[in-house]
Amino acid sequence: MPLGAYLTLAAAVFAIGLFGVLTRRNAVGILLGIELMLNAVNINLVAFARFSGDLGGIIFTLFTIAITVAEVAVGLAIVIVIFRVRRTVEADHLDLLRG
Amino acid sequence: MSFRVGSAMVALLVLALPFVSFLLLALVRPLRRSAVAAGTTSIAFMVAAVGAAFWLSWRSVPRALLQSPSTTWTWIPADGGPMATVGVMVDEKSMAMCMLVTFVSLMVQLYSWAYLHDEPRTSLGRYYAYHSLFAFSMLGLVLAPTFIQMFVFWELVGLCSYLLIGYWYDRPSAARAAVKAFWITKLGDLGFVTGIVMLWVAAGTFDFWDLFRLANTGGLPREGMPLIMFLIYLGAVGKSAQFPLHIWLPDAMEGPTPVSALIHAATMVTAGVFLVTRAFPLFLLVPDVLTLIAWVGAFTALLAASMACVENDIKRVLAYSTVSQLGYMMAAAGAESPAAGFNHLLTHGVFKALLFLGAGVVIHVFHTNDIFRMGGLRAQPLIWVPFVLATLALAGVPPLPGFFTKEAILGGVLEAHLTVPFAMLALTAFLTAFYMFRVVFLTFFRPGLGDSHAHHHVPPLMSLVCWTLAAFTLASGVAMARQVLGSGQHGDAPPWLPAFSLALAGAGILLAWLTYQRQALDPARLSAALAPLDWAARRRYGIDAVFLGLYRVALLAFSRLVGWFDRYVVDGILNVLSAWTLRAGDRARRLQSGLPQDYVYGVAFGVLLLFVLAQWRLR
Numbered sequence: 060m061p062l063g064a065y066l067t068l069a070a071a072v073f074a075i076g077l078f079g080v081l082t083r084r085n086a087v088g089i090l091l092g093i094e095l096m097l098n099a100v101n102i103n104l105v106a107f108a109r110f111s112g113d114l115g116g117i118i119f120t121l122f123t124i125a126i127t128v129a130e131v132a133v134g135l136a137i138v139i140v141i142f143r144v145r146r147t148v149e150a151d152h153l154d155l156l157r158g
Numbered sequence: 159m160s161f162r163v164g165s166a167m168v169a170l171l172v173l174a175l176p177f178v179s180f181l182l183l184a185l186v187r188p189l190r191r192s193a194v195a196a197g198t199t200s201i202a203f204m205v206a207a208v209g210a211a212f213w214l215s216w217r218s219v220p221r222a223l224l225q226s227p228s229t230t231w232t233w234i235p236a237d238g239g240p241m242a243t244v245g246v247m248v249d250e251k252s253m254a255m256c257m258l259v260t261f262v263s264l265m266v267q268l269y270s271w272a273y274l275h276d277e278p279r280t281s282l283g284r285y286y287a288y289h290s291l292f293a294f295s296m297l298g299l300v301l302a303p304t305f306i307q308m309f310v311f312w313e314l315v316g317l318c319s320y321l322l323i324g325y326w327y328d329r330p331s332a333a334r335a336a337v338k339a340f341w342i343t344k345l346g347d348l349g350f351v352t353g354i355v356m357l358w359v360a361a362g363t364f365d366f367w368d369l370f371r372l373a374n375t376g377g378l379p380r381e382g383m384p385l386i387m388f389l390i391y392l393g394a395v396g397k398s399a400q401f402p403l404h405i406w407l408p409d410a411m412e413g414p415t416p417v418s419a420l421i422h423a424a425t426m427v428t429a430g431v432f433l434v435t436r437a438f439p440l441f442l443l444v445p446d447v448l449t450l451i452a453w454v455g456a457f458t459a460l461l462a463a464s465m466a467c468v469e470n471d472i473k474r475v476l477a478y479s480t481v482s483q484l485g486y487m488m489a490a491a492g493a494e495s496p497a498a499g500f501n502h503l504l505t506h507g508v509f510k511a512l513l514f515l516g517a518g519v520v521i522h523v524f525h526t527n528d529i530f531r532m533g534g535l536r537a538q539p540l541i542w543v544p545f546v547l548a549t550l551a552l553a554g555v556p557p558l559p560g561f562f563t564k565e566a567i568l569g570g571v572l573e574a575h576l577t578v579p580f581a582m583l584a585l586t587a588f589l590t591a592f593y594m595f596r597v598v599f600l601t602f603f604r605p606g607l608g609d610s611h612a613h614h615h616v617p618p619l620m621s622l623v624c625w626t627l628a629a630f631t632l633a634s635g636v637a638m639a640r641q642v643l644g645s646g647q648h649g650d651a652p653p654w655l656p657a658f659s660l661a662l663a664g665a666g667i668l669l670a671w672l673t674y675q676r677q678a679l680d681p682a683r684l685s686a687a688l689a690p691l692d693w694a695a696r697r698r699y700g701i702d703a704v705f706l707g708l709y710r711v712a713l714l715a716f717s718r719l720v721g722w723f724d725r726y727v728v729d730g731i732l733n734v735l736s737a738w739t740l741r742a743g744d745r746a747r748r749l750q751s752g753l754p755q756d757y758v759y760g761v762a763f764g765v766l767l768l769f770v771l772a773q774w775r776l777r
Contacts, residue, residue: 080758089754150755158750 065106073099086138086148090131097127165214166229169246169301172210172256176263176293179203183287190283197271200286204264204293211260215253226367228303242364247303251435251500255300258507259425261630263293265623266420269515272617273416273522285325289420292318296425300432304364305354305390308433312350312393315426316343322421323413335409342406342705346396353389357440360386370439378443387444390437391451398430398484401458405702407481411473415521418473419514423480424507431487431503435496442494452492452571456579456586459485461699463589467596468685468695471527472517475597479552480510482586486567489579495570502567505559505634509548512627516545519620520601529597533604540621542602544628549598551631553591554663556656557639559631565659572652587659591666599674 072095079092101120108116142148179200182189189195230245246252267289274282295314302308324336358364360379361372372378394400399407410422421427434441434451441448459482466478483506490499519541524532535541551558554565564587571580673679685692697703 077758077762081755081762150753153754154752156750157752158747 069102175207180290193282196283272619332412335412339406350393394430415518424511455488493574498566502563544624558635595670
């Protein structure tokens with residue numbers, strides 16, 4: 060398969076993730092969207108690594124996955140704390156920073 | 159050369175002593191808060207200053223005419239010679255003034271010690287500090303070798319006058335009088351400073367001696383001089399209470415009586431006369447201005463004398479008499495005999511101070527300023543002898559100094575062929591004798607009213623000061639009489655003049671005696687005979703009203719206009735600006751919705767936009 064197919068897949072996944080982030084009401088859904096966007100980037104990295112024969116991209120992807128896991132852990136923890144305090148995780152209701 | 163420097167150093171010492179006293183009183187708090195310590199300090203320094211002033215004149219010797227009496231130091235350096243200098247000018251005039259100022263200051267401070275005994279002890283430090291500052295400023299004024307230095311000290315004495323008129327600042331009338339005095343004299347000072355600057359533009363120097371040299375060699379431009387000298391004269395009009403700026407001086411009597419004696423009779427108000435005398439070589443260039451000075455002086459003398467005749471407040475009578483005598487001095491200067499005016503200034507300084515201090519004694523006895531509520535002090539010569547002596551001196555009775563100096567002035571005016579001013583001054587001499595003896599008869603000799611106060615205690619210090627001044631008056635008069643008799647004849651004045659001026663004084667005294675002592679003439683009928691004049695004089699000829707009207711109509715209207723502009727235009731612009739800022743902030747605030755997804759939208763669109771831009775630019 061050519062590189063373009065991988066990149067198209069990655070772009071599609073990124074777009075789906077962005078759509079999720081923008082449209083989901085639930086904070087957990089938003090986190091899932093972010094995960095999709097990050098993994099779209101991972102697909103890009105791996106694809107470029109494969110086609111250019113540079114292993115650096117693959118190693119970088121491993122790091123990204125590790126960081127993503129940590130980020131999800133922190134994100135979910137925050138969501139749980141928000142739920143405990145506000146009894147909701149609807150993004151529309153979480154507007155404490157409104158000007 | 160060594161003499162010159164030495165003389166200047168002594169002059170600086172005279173100047174420094176009161177200043178050090180002022181600094182001590184102003185800065186050292188325990189000294190200021192204790193009346194005894196403050197008074198002692200001030201008087202001790204003043205004694206030293208008197209000593210230094212007399213030493214200064216004793217050690218001086220006549221100098222070569224071409225040698226400058228000034229010792230100056232650079233103040234404002236500039237390319238091609240200093241722009242302004244400071245220093246001291248030691249000549250006969252400034253030495254005489256130094257002695258007068260320090261001596262009368264000392265007398266008045268001693269007198270104040272007793273007179274203000276009942277004042278709050280803590281506020282007397284302020285009083286003596288102002289007195290010391292005044293002495294310093296006045297000495298600086300008379301010693302000034304340049305116009306600009308004179309102006310600085312000129313303003314300082316004005317400040318001291320303001321502070322001391324308003325010494326009882328919790329009295330509304332005193333506070334108002336202080337402000338009035340300050341503003342009216344400032345009106346004249348405006349002309350003074352403008353004149354100085356214009357003179358500097360024309361001549362390139364502030365220095366009196368340089369200016370005199372230029373005047374003698376014709377180095378001054380002819381065309382601008384009348385205006386310049388008129389403007390400088392305006393300063394003297396304000397300070398020396400000449401018509402029409404004389405209105406502040408009677409109100410200045412709101413201050414303590416010793417202050418009136420020192421500042422508003424003997425020294426500060428004579429600064430204008432001193433200025434004209436000092437700058438006389440320059441005034442000689444402008445005969446028109448001199449004629450104006452003579453006319454205004456004579457008119458002021460007559461006007462003030464007529465107002466003094468209807469005044470019942472003893473201090474105000476003396477104030478009008480001061481205005482009147484200042485008019486005399488100015489008239490002499492205007493008639494090109496400034497020496498006569500200056501001599502009158504010196505002798506008047508002593509006996510007018512004595513009159514005020516004597517008035518302070520009777521105010522102390524009767525607790526009122528109204529001469530119709532006094533009387534019956536015939537049995538107390540301790541009180542009335544110095545006052546009557548000074549009154550005789552003022553009225554012009556030989557062998558007291560007023561007679562000789564007044565006669566010299568009348569002679570000078572007559573010689574200058576100023577007939578109408580001479581007539582006005584002669585009439586003033588008559589009125590002076592009348593109103594002063596009106597005060598004397600009503601205050602001391604009329605029987606009855608004051609008998610209950612017959613054994614009122616007068617502090618010995620006050621009496622001592624009065625008697626000292628009386629002795630000085632008598633001594634200077636006798637010295638003058640001996641000089642006149644010794645020289646055989648006096649000047650070029652017509653021989654009938656002494657008899658004439660004596661007759662004027664005698665007629666005034668006689669009229670006052672008939673009216674107020676013998677009561678052969680009814681004062682009411684006297685005033686009815688001169689009803690229009692009486693009516694106008696009691697209303698001060700409406701001059702105060704004119705100033706008040708000008709103040710209300712012109713100044714207040716202008717202030718309201720400025721106030722309106724400030725409130726609605728200046729403030730309005732700022733209010734609109736601030737309102738717009740607030741509204742813009744309110745709008746911008748709403749961008750912050752607080753919803754995370756809105757921010758993500760923003761970021762996504764921003765990135766998209768960047769992509770589009772990048773693509774577009776690359777193409």
